[in-house]
Amino acid sequence: MKFIITVVFVLSSTLMSATLPSATAVKDHADNVVRNLKDRRIEKAFALVKEHWPLDSIEIDELERTTITNFAVVDERLGKIIDMELITDVSVGSSLRRLTYIIRHERH
Numbered sequence: 001m002k003f004i005i006t007v008v009f010v011l012s013s014t015l016m017s018a019t020l021p022s023a024t025a026v027k028d029h030a031d032n033v034v035r036n037l038k039d040r041r042i043e044k045a046f047a048l049v050k051e052h053w054p055l056d057s058i059e060i061d062e063l064e065r066t067t068i069t070n071f072a073v074v075d076e077r078l079g080k081i082i083d084m085e086l087i088t089d090v091s092v093g094s095s096l097r098r099l100t101y102i103i104r105h106e107r108h
Contacts, residue, residue: 006101017051025098034101038084042068079106 036045046064
């Protein structure tokens with residue numbers, strides 16, 4: 001589950017870089033998305049992702065449903081969410097910034 005969630009944030013951060021004005025804005029937006037996920041505001045997190053997602057919103061809607069289901073399973077196995085952590089921040093030129101986050105649980 002952790003791997004799937006990490007991949008989502010990598011993709012969303014990369015794609016958002018094309019529509020946000022600066023690298024700082026990309027990081028701030030990604031932090032906000034992950035913070036909302038950490039605080040269990042999943043609908044809000046995905047609404048933020050949709051603001052800058054260049055593909056069909058049906059993909060995000062399906063990903064949101066999957067995330068809600070997966071979070072319930074992860075909570076049972078690993079306990080409550082306790083924190084989020086940015087683990088990599090890679091920029092390639094001025095057009096790509098890849099941020100990778102993990103969401104830590106009590107038994108993680």
